[in-house]
Amino acid sequence: MVASGCDSDLDAGDAGTVWKRSRRRRERQERLDAGFPDDWRSLCEQRFRWYRTLDAEQLTRFERRVLEMVLDVSWEPARDFEITDEMRVTIASLAQLVVLELPEGALGRVHAVIVHPTTIVMEGEHSQVDGVVSDEPTEILGEAVDGGPILLAWDEVVDDVRHPRRGRNVVIHEFAHVVDMLDGVVDGTPPITDPDAAQRWIRVCTEIFEQVVEGRAGHVLDPYAGVNPGEFFAVATEAFFCDPLGLHREHPDLFAEFLAVYGLDPRAWVVR
Ligand SMILES: [Zn+2]
Numbered sequence: 449m450v451a452s453g454c455d456s457d458l459d460a461g462d463a464g465t466v467w468k469r470s471r472r473r474r475e476r477q478e479r480l481d482a483g484f485p486d487d488w489r490s491l492c493e494q495r496f497r498w499y500r501t502l503d504a505e506q507l508t509r510f511e512r513r514v515l516e517m518v519l520d521v522s523w524e525p526a527r528d529f530e531i532t533d534e535m536r537v538t539i540a541s542l543a544q545l546v547v548l549e550l551p552e553g554a555l556g557r558v559h560a561v562i563v564h565p566t567t568i569v570m571e572g573e574h575s576q577v578d579g580v581v582s583d584e585p586t587e588i589l590g591e592a593v594d595g596g597p598i599l600l601a602w603d604e605v606v607d608d609v610r611h612p613r614r615g616r617n618v619v620i621h622e623f624a625h626v627v628d629m630l631d632g633v634v635d636g637t638p639p640i641t642d643p644d645a646a647q648r649w650i651r652v653c654t655e656i657f658e659q660v661v662e663g664r665a666g667h668v669l670d671p672y673a674g675v676n677p678g679e680f681f682a683v684a685t686e687a688f689f690c691d692p693l694g695l696h697r698e699h700p701d702l703f704a705e706f707l708a709v710y711g712l713d714p715r716a717w718v719v720r
Pocket residue numbers: 621625678679682
């Protein structure tokens with residue numbers, strides 16, 4: 449019943465939507481107030497060697513951001529698949545690790561994560577990594593599109609988490625693309641405000657990118673880094689987080705650039 453004098457355009461259907469929305473808002477706030485669940489904490493402790501090394505301030509920020517991402521992103525399963533909290537927390541944790549020392553909202557343009565059980569086969573017309581449009585079926589483990597959803601193959605996510613020493617991680621790779629896209633272009637350069645630092649970044653990355661293309665960059669960077677500067681940045685980010693000692697040994701200059709951009713030193717996480 450509407451009080452007399454109250455001017456509202458709501459019809460009965462709208463009212464249902466408004467109540468649903470306000471219930472969702474209330475539930476979201478309750479989950480935020482309840483904090484990071486204990487079983488999520490146990491999951492992080494089991495899965496990620498870096499989790500226990502975060503200091504108190506980093507841990508608080510990390511857990512809040514993971515919780516917000518789990519609540520706010522639309523988690524969409526592929527057909528005949530079901531997404532669990534284990535998947536949401538694992539993926540959100542790796543994504544938030546990448547941007548832990550970046551300003552709030554670095555992943556704000558990611559509205560949806562689509563999780564497939566295994567390798568995704570792109571059918572129909574789609575643009576490939578080199579920009580060429582093809583209708584050949586293409587197998588992918590993940591994909592990041594600017595302003596669009598992140599696609600991930602869950603079996604690959606788990607495999608990468610179980611074998612961190614292999615130096616690759618599809619979640620870190622795809623969210624590195626998101627960081628690269630923060631300035632609006634996929635060019636292998638995240639936002640760097642200091643002009644001298646930006647110049648140095650371009651010089652160091654260009655030199656090592658050329659080494660990868662020519663097959664003389666060592667063993668730590670996967671040859672896929674030679675596809676284009678965007679893939680170089682994503683592959684080097686994987687190496688930085690997953691094989692920091694190897695990347696530092698083979699490319700100390702590149703390691704220093706990534707250290708400056710991400711503000712974290714993953715060498716501290718490695719049991720030597
Ligand atoms: Zn990529």
